[in-house]
Amino acid sequence: MSSQEDGEISSPEITAIGISFGNSNSSIAYTSGEGKAEVIANEEGDRQIPSVLSYIEGEEYHGTQAKSQLVRNSRNTIAYFRDYLGKDFDSIDPTPCHASAHPQKHESTIAFSVQDKESEAQNIVTVSEITTRHIRRLASSASDFLGKSVNAAVITVPTNVTDEQREALSEAAKAAGVDVLQMISEPTAAVLAYDARPEAILKDKIIVVADLGGTRSDMAVVASRGGVYSILSTSHDYETAGVQLDQVLIDHFAKEFIKKNKTDPRENERSLAKLKLEAEATKKALSLGGNASCSVESLADGIDFSSTINRTRYELLAGKVFGAFTRLIEEAVRKADLDILDVDEVILSGGTSHTPKISQNLQRLFPPTTRILSPSTLPTAIDPSSLSARGAAIQASLVQEFEKEDIEQSTHPMVTVTPHLRNAIGVMVVSEDVQKGLFSALIEKETAVPCRRTGLFAVPREGGDVVVKICEGLRDIKVSKKEKPKTNGKPASDDSDLDSDEDEDGDEEIREKVWKIGAVLAEAAVKGVKKGGKVEVTIKVEADLAVQVEAREAGGKGGVRGSLGK
Ligand code: ATP
Known part of the structure; x- marks a missing residue:
């Protein structure tokens, strides 16, 4: 200035x-x-x-x-x-x-x-x-x-x-x-609105922003890594949005009107405009309460219309549209080359995100560890209409x-301007008697470089001399089956708009995120670690993908340091 x-x-x-x-x-x-x-x-x-x-x-x-x-x-x-x-x-x-x-x-x-x-x-x-x-x-x-x-x-x-x-x-x-x-x-704005809250915990995470508006739905999968947001995939749909939900109610009330009065209010421009405005108001009321009314003075041929609808009926009538919202989100995750289990948060943005059924379907789609940020699933969620x-x-x-x-x-x-890590980089701590340690990711995949992370890792059982292996981690999905107790009757299910996780035998499919160990990038020996002690590991990845590693007993001095090529 x-x-x-x-x-x-x-x-x-x-x-x-x-x-x-x-x-x-x-x-x-x-x-x-x-x-x-x-x-x-x-x-x-x-x-x-x-x-x-x-x-x-x-x-x-x-x-x-x-x-x-x-x-x-x-x-x-x-x-x-x-x-x-x-x-x-x-x-x-x-x-x-x-x-x-x-x-x-x-x-x-x-x-x-x-x-x-x-x-x-x-x-x-x-x-x-x-x-x-x-x-x-x-x-x-x-x-x-x-x-x-x-x-x-x-x-x-x-x-x-x-x-x-x-x-x-x-x-x-x-x-x-x-x-x-x-x-x-718009998705960056929504993420920013959440991350700027004083109570926000800024950690590396994968976020799906589902912006569900009136005439379009826009999806974005965002990697938040060390405060840098990278958009991994985007998709747009102009056929699944608020107006399609309005249409469900317009058709429902029009049919009711035709039944009584033998005239279709959708055929007259002004009648349709009136019904549209009221149907939208009814839809919004159904996001809050279990019942909502729809009243239109002189809807068609001078005849007034008044009716009520409950949320269960609405959700049944709009089941297909709700299912389409779920599919859009699933597809966006797939497009980012990720699995549902990789998603840490789903931010529901835009006016249509007030709809409880949409969030409930997402709660069933994602694992319980994924936070669905919407008014009906999280009391502290920000009003989705105001996020942008x-x-x-x-x-x-x-x-x-x-x-x-x-x-x-x-x-x-x-x-587009910064390179990203294609795989996670993490740590495995092994000792002479425990050769196979657990892999913990320290730098998640899709992190923009240069980056630096430090973490504490438990050592196997008795401590002593340990080897810290710095490896690439490839996220894999392990699928196993949990046999369901057989019952005579079929279990009641209202999963009509969601793909079920059950196979033909009715066994429940369990999907979990596991790490496959990729290339070992470095090994560092840390001697004489106390029983129950921890090692502190710092990994730094330069812009040219050269890796620097530092490992030491937590609270101890010195340590081992090394650099590797790209
Ligand atoms: P677009 O650009 O896609 O047309 P927008 O971003 O301009 O949308 P928004 O305000 O995000 O508009 O979304 C508007 C839609 O949200 C409308 O269909 C409206 O009926 C719907 N909507 C607003 N509030 C609610 C609510 N409480 N419950 C359900 N739907 C709602």
């Missing part, structure tokens, strides 16, 4: 926030003095602000107010536009906009035709322009809340965002008076003092 003494003009004060900008909803967050991220509610009190703008006689409505206009004023209401930014008309899927202003080709970009001025004329509003208006409204809500003008932000983007999309987003934000300090990926914005706000507070070039340097994805 320039200083007065240099004779330069000082830069204006930067007030930066975190923005999560989704197709369905957006959120804004800031960090308080103690570095804690807080989500900001807009003037209507919403923390999840629908990414929707609507125009009535020249007046602009935003967020929830605009979303409710999808019933009466759908043609002048622009929704689901985020994914069109920076895209070519021929490459987009216009389906999400079928009940709002339609996207159209306009010169080399995408636009909407709406009556956004007081006159009756239809105006062309490009997707960039509508994004600018949306970001302006978000920034204005944040400015009102903070009592000072917001002029910068860190914005989250999906992992498959293109350079053109980044550029378009940056330009659109700039036009709204918001300088984009950095764009961070919180992560972005934390990042904003970290980078807002940096020079632009330094920030750009730090945005390069670690995955």
Whole structure:
């Protein structure tokens, strides 16, 4: 930053926030003095602000107010536009906009035709322009809340965002008076939101971030190693998300309505729009309670509709969609060349992650040692709808003092620029009478190098002279069978949407993570270790993969040190 003494003009004060900008909803967050991220509610009190703008006689409505206009004023209401930014008309899927202003080709970009001025004329509003208006409204809500003008932000983007999309987003934000300090990926933001909590234990771990939104589900498998996050795999699905769950309820209630009234509310645009809004509200209520109602005044042909549904029925009706969510997560793990047993945490992010059944299915899929971070499985979980914005706000507070070039340097994805260890490196301590020791990983696979780790390892039984073997560890999955007690009747099972772990004989399959010892990289002798004592081993891997090892009796002096080639 320039200083007065240099004779330069000082830069204006930067007030930066975190923005999560989704197709369905957006959120804004800031960090308080103690570095804690807080989500900001807009003037209507919403923390999840629908990414929707609507125009009535020249007046602009935003967020929830605009979303409710999808019933009466759908043609002048622009929704689901985020994914069109920076895209070519021929490459987009216009389906999400079928009940709002339609996207159209306009010169080399995408636009909407709406009556956004007081006159009756239809105006062309490009997707960039509508994004600018949306970001302006978000920034204005944040400015009102903070009592000072917001002029910068860190914005989250999906992992498959293109350079053109980044550029378009940056330009659109700039036009709204918001300088984009950095764009961070949505899964990184979610991991950051959790890891920035004071109670977080920062250890090496494999995390699956499942971002389940309204129109898309994005998966990312992340290796967190010594505070460095590396994305190991990503996948995206546009057919399994919140709207598919809404559709289940829309169809259910429509059938009920048809039965009584012989008319299908889905055939009339306005009736369908009304039912859609109510079905979504019913779905959200079912995430909290066992029962929820759905009431729509004058749903079709002037007939009111009112009904209730319980969670069990909903879960049965939506079983296929829930099963698809589970499969997406399984596939993401497979794509990262990992096993379900390798996953330490699953972070459920995005609005749809509030759904209890999705987390329960994951609890059954993963071993009990995997933490499923969602509201229904962990009371201390962070609200999944706010994770992206919180992560972005934390990042904003970290980078807002940096020079632009330094920030750009730090945005390069670690995955592509740093080499990683292909196998784990660990330790096996053996003695003369115990030749085969237990292998313990000290540096996990996928750790970015250079890296250094120290650990304490128990020595076999009586102590004495021991040999510390530094080996590569290859993770393997051991499958064994546990015979199930035979019963006359079949055990009741509601595993309909999950693959069962049982084979044809009904025996339970037990899968466990075991280490196969790979190449021995080094051996070090430590003499006269006390009975019950431990050895302290430090392994350092250089950027060129050269390994340095140090071993000594814990608490003792001296020790053995050695280097190995690459
Ligand atoms: P996308 O970009 O995929 O459209 P988004 O990131 O903009 O999504 P989110 O707020 O993450 O939006 O997700 C929106 C979805 O979450 C909607 O389908 C909404 O109905 C759903 N949702 C929000 N709250 C709940 C809840 N409590 N229970 C179930 N679903 C919910």
